[in-house]
Amino acid sequence: xxxxxxxxxxxxxxxxxxVVALSFALPSSFYLRVAALVWISALAVIGLxxxxxxxxxxxxxxxxxxxxxxxxxxxxxxxxxxxxLLAALAGALVCGLIAFAVGRPILKLKGHYLAVATLxxxxxxxxxxxxxxxxxxxxDGMPVSRMTLFGWRVRGAETWYWITGGLLVxxxxxxxxxxxxxxxxxxRALHDSEVAARVAGIDVAxxxxxxxxxxxxxxxxxxxxxxxVNGFVTPxxxxxxxxxxxxxMVVVGGMGSILGSVAGAAILVVLPQLLTTxxxxxxxxxxxxxxxxxxxxxxxxxxxxxxxxxxxxx
Amino acid sequence: MAEFLQFxxxxxxxxxxxxxxxxxxxxxxxxxxxxxxxxxxFVMIGGMATVFLTAAGVPLPLAALIAIAxxxxxxxxxxxxxxxxxxxxxxxxxxxITIGASIFLRGLAQVVFDRQFHSLPSxxxxxxxxxxxxxxLPQSFWVLAGAGIxxxxxxxxxxxxxxxxxxxxxxxNRLAARLVGINTSFVVxxxxxxxxxxxxxxxxxxxxxxxxxxxxxxxxxxxxxxxAMLGGMGNPLGAIVGGLAVGLLEAFGAGYxxxxxxxxxxxxxxLGVLFVMxxxxxxxxxxxxx
Numbered sequence: 001x002x003x004x005x006x007x008x009x010x011x012x013x014x015x016x017x018x019v020v021a022l023s024f025a026l027p028s029s030f031y032l033r034v035a036a037l038v039w040i041s042a043l044a045v046i047g048l049x050x051x052x053x054x055x056x057x058x059x060x061x062x063x064x065x066x067x068x069x070x071x072x073x074x075x076x077x078x079x080x081x082x083x084x085l086l087a088a089l090a091g092a093l094v095c096g097l098i099a100f101a102v103g104r105p106i107l108k109l110k111g112h113y114l115a116v117a118t119l120x121x122x123x124x125x126x127x128x129x130x131x132x133x134x135x136x137x138x139x140d141g142m143p144v145s146r147m148t149l150f151g152w153r154v155r156g157a158e159t160w161y162w163i164t165g166g167l168l169v170x171x172x173x174x175x176x177x178x179x180x181x182x183x184x185x186x187x188r189a190l191h192d193s194e195v196a197a198r199v200a201g202i203d204v205a206x207x208x209x210x211x212x213x214x215x216x217x218x219x220x221x222x223x224x225x226x227x228x229v230n231g232f233v234t235p236x237x238x239x240x241x242x243x244x245x246x247x248x249m250v251v252v253g254g255m256g257s258i259l260g261s262v263a264g265a266a267i268l269v270v271l272p273q274l275l276t277t278x279x280x281x282x283x284x285x286x287x288x289x290x291x292x293x294x295x296x297x298x299x300x301x302x303x304x305x306x307x308x309x310x311x312x313x314x
Numbered sequence: 315m316a317e318f319l320q321f322x323x324x325x326x327x328x329x330x331x332x333x334x335x336x337x338x339x340x341x342x343x344x345x346x347x348x349x350x351x352x353x354x355x356f357v358m359i360g361g362m363a364t365v366f367l368t369a370a371g372v373p374l375p376l377a378a379l380i381a382i383a384x385x386x387x388x389x390x391x392x393x394x395x396x397x398x399x400x401x402x403x404x405x406x407x408x409x410x411i412t413i414g415a416s417i418f419l420r421g422l423a424q425v426v427f428d429r430q431f432h433s434l435p436s437x438x439x440x441x442x443x444x445x446x447x448x449x450x451l452p453q454s455f456w457v458l459a460g461a462g463i464x465x466x467x468x469x470x471x472x473x474x475x476x477x478x479x480x481x482x483x484x485x486x487n488r489l490a491a492r493l494v495g496i497n498t499s500f501v502v503x504x505x506x507x508x509x510x511x512x513x514x515x516x517x518x519x520x521x522x523x524x525x526x527x528x529x530x531x532x533x534x535x536x537x538x539x540x541x542a543m544l545g546g547m548g549n550p551l552g553a554i555v556g557g558l559a560v561g562l563l564e565a566f567g568a569g570y571x572x573x574x575x576x577x578x579x580x581x582x583x584x585l586g587v588l589f590v591m592x593x594x595x596x597x598x599x600x601x602x603x604x
Binding site for chain 2 (some may be wrong): 093105109111112113115116117120121124127128132241246248251255269283284285288289290291294295299
């Protein structure tokens with residue numbers, strides 16, 4: 001049992017099983033749509049978790065990359081009639097390049113200084129998106145043209161459920177492999193102590209930039225998927241509150257836990273949907289639940305429950 | 315020249331509010347290592363409570379006092395109910411808790427107050443004072459003088475009173491402070507109350523100029539946090555200079571360059587400063603011990 005769970009394929013397989021099982025359990029296309037939104041957020045959160053949970057670097061500006069990915073599939077097909085898939089690829093490429101360019105000076109900063117620098121960086125992207133209305137439609141957002149694959153129009157909640165679910169499984173599989181690779185070991189080493197990691201011969205700056213680029217690409221792909229599913233993009237996808245939401249998903253689910261990323265995304269996507277029935281008390285309840293979860297399960301849901309489970313067995 | 319003066323005054327006025335928010339961040343951070351993202355909500359509570367109390371017929375000075383007291387109670391509750399139970403949690407966890415508190419308080423304000431923009435009448439009339447070609451609102455003097463008095467009072471408090479020195483001792487080394495008999499839990503709670511009061515006063519003073527609503531806190535917390543980091547986290551002088559600098563950058567950026575990108579200009583400068591000085595303007599370089 002223990003060996004089964006520690007196997008590298010275990011986590012992606014658990015997620016795949018979840019995607020398949022839920023497709024039978026969910027009663028209507030509305031629920032399938034919400035589930036697709038969970039898979040998309042979870043993908044971005046896995047990427048951010050690689051940066052935060054494994055390398056120990058905070059980013060309060062990740063929605064910037066998410067927004068760039070979303071606007072790539074909105075703007076590029078509209079302006080240059082590029083295929084949405086190529087547009088998403090271009091978005092991921094641009095995000096990777098930007099992360100590579102700004103990564104070195106930004107990741108030199110530590111703790112709260114890193115937080116404020118990434119925050120400022122994210123705000124700059126969000127501001128450019130909502131102010132350059134000739135390109136992006138400004139604060140009102142812009143429509144995204146439907147994707148066609150080999151003459152077949154991709155639409156419908158169920159189709160997107162499977163596409164985004166598949167993307168999530170692939171994303172989780174890549175992340176698990178990355179964590180188990182020498183890069184993953186280097187990241188965990190520099191998380192514990194940068195000086196010690198450097199003494200052990202790890203090029204700290206290079207590994208930090210590498211994981212920053214990877215997490216930016218995850219966010220971009222997730223953003224592109226969201227834009228294609230919704231058929232519409234707004235500047236809110238790139239703004240500060242969305243960055244905070246992504247960070248909250250990482251922390252609530254559990255830092256350094258891939259399954260936790262999915263759990264965190266599920267809670268913060270589904271909870272507001274449930275709370276809308278409380279109308280004006282919606283925000284109060286959301287804030288209250290965030291506080292209670294973090295106070296009771298301070299290291300995140302999945303790690304806290306896992307620790308509890310292990311203590312029981314002993 | 316007149317234009318320059320005008321931008322200076324409006325920048326300093328807004329900057330004074332950022333400085334007070336940054337000061338609130340700094341006081342709490344020094345006492346407890348918590349970055350309190352609900353700091354902007356204190357400003358909102360100060361402004362909104364005063365607006366609603368005066369609308370109910372309470373005279374302005376009394377309404378302001380009640381609003382400040384309300385913010386202090388909220389600050390104490392935040393510490394006792396949310397921060398204290400999570401003692402020992404990681405810094406990111408604590409940040410998420412304060413963000414949760416900020417969302418909660420915003421939701422509460424939406425229910426207790428409403429979702430409209432509100433203003434207060436200026437404390438001493440709306441006739442602008444002409445000075446060197448610039449028109450200065452009398453309320454600007456209230457904001458600047460208020461900020462100045464708060465800073466002086468804090469300085470005197472920290473350097474001249476026993477309780478103030480206990481706060482400084484807790485900031486310097488919590489374990490050592492506890493060993494010499496300082497009740498550090500009380501000191502941390504006290505720092506939340508003081509920060510809340512400062513935020514509420516800032517909110518009351520600035521409401522006649524910038525208006526207030528239930529959701530102004532987020533942006534203020536953002537700017538205040540950025541200002542505190544620009545100055546160097548944990549340094550009160552840095553917080554004040556950082557706050558004024560962000561305010562001036564915004565005013566000059568909006569006036570001379572582009573009003574749509576005024577926030578961007580402030581953040582570009584902050585990024586530039588941090589790239590050159592990773593510990594902020596007045597921060598010390600941190601050394602990692604292995």
